[in-house]
Amino acid sequence: MQHDWAINKQIGKDRTLDKTHALDQFLSQVERRAFKIAKLAVGNHDEALDIVQDSMIGLVQKYANRPADEWTPLFYHILQSRIRDWYRKNKVRTTWMSWLGFRKNGEEEELENALEALPDPHGRDPSQVAANEHSMEDLEVAIQTLPLRQQQAFLLRTWEGLSVADTATAMKCSQGSVKTHYSRAVHTLREALEEHWT
Amino acid sequence: MNENDFLKKVKTQLDEQTEHLGAATLSKLNQSRQAALAQLQPRGHRLKQKWLPASGLVAAVLLTSVFMFRSEEIIPNGEQGIDDIEIIASNDNLELYEQLDFYMWLLEENNSAG
Structure with missing residues (x-):
């Protein structure tokens, strides 16, 4: 016969396993989009990965016990905070670098140019690749040139499918602000892209 | 569109x-x-996971130190053993060693007489 504490311990273990499984599923569903959103915001692959990892850890540490349907806005709320933190740090760093007179190394620039000039490893038709990649590049560039708040409102609403209320929670602003940012973003993007896409 | x-x-x-x-x-x-x-995971379990490689390393260092310390002790014993074997294996007359006191006394007598 099992004691009460042993039964409770087993129930606790089962709950932790269920929670781990649910969080694993949730994070694997959002991780790619979260990475892309972070990369569009900060423009750096490794920094974007770090931001996503911090956000995942933040969600698990702070909100694992909250109902699963709250995880999406909470996760994006953390992601937005991390992106804003990155902007603040980067601004300070850029200011210091410009004061100290640091510039990008010429050799690094040459290497990047050389890598871009390499042929496609999959041997695809260059014109097809160019058309497809141009289309994607145009979209990326257009999204990246949006002001950060418009960019994030647009991605969270259009791509992640968050409601206005959840987007407002994630962005820590009013629903009215979300609507304004979103409609401005859509207007700008349509102007920039529709001509190329039709 | x-x-x-x-x-x-x-x-x-x-x-x-x-x-x-x-x-x-x-x-x-x-x-x-x-x-x-x-x-x-519970904090204790995470700490265990975190410190497991470090504790393994510490254990390995301790074991190596103990073996090195012990091998230092063993070397003189080994040398002693080798000395014993050399004495046993030599062709010298064992009587010489048995009557070593007598020869020492003889040497002292000669020195004092000289």
Whole structure:
């Protein structure tokens, strides 16, 4: 016969396993989009990965016990905070670098140019690749040139499918602000892209 | 193109981009997810996991030190053993060693007489 504490311990273990499984599923569903959103915001692959990892850890540490349907806005709320933190740090760093007179190394620039000039490893038709990649590049560039708040409102609403209320929670602003940012973003993007896409 | 079609196209293109993130990026995302999920484990268990490699290293260093210390002690014993073997194996007359006191006394007598 099992004691009460042993039964409770087993129930606790089962709950932790269920929670781990649910969080694993949730994070694997959002991780790619979260990475892309972070990369569009900060423009750096490794920094974007770090931001996503911090956000995942933040969600698990702070909100694992909250109902699963709250995880999406909470996760994006953390992601937005991390992106804003990155902007603040980067601004300070850029200011210091410009004061100290640091510039990008010429050799690094040459290497990047050389890598871009390499042929496609999959041997695809260059014109097809160019058309497809141009289309994607145009979209990326257009999204990246949006002001950060418009960019994030647009991605969270259009791509992640968050409601206005959840987007407002994630962005820590009013629903009215979300609507304004979103409609401005859509207007700008349509102007920039529709001509190329039709 | 109306707004809905435009937004659908944007969504499709973004989805396509995430489908081709590359193995290295996907692996990093997976590692990040595992690191996040590890936060759910009890603190004691995480500490155990965290310190296990370090404690293994400490144990290995201790064992190596003990063996080195012991081998230093063993070397003189080994030399002593080798000396014994040399005496036993030599062709010298064992009587010489047995009557060593007598020879020592003889040497002292000679010195005092000289």
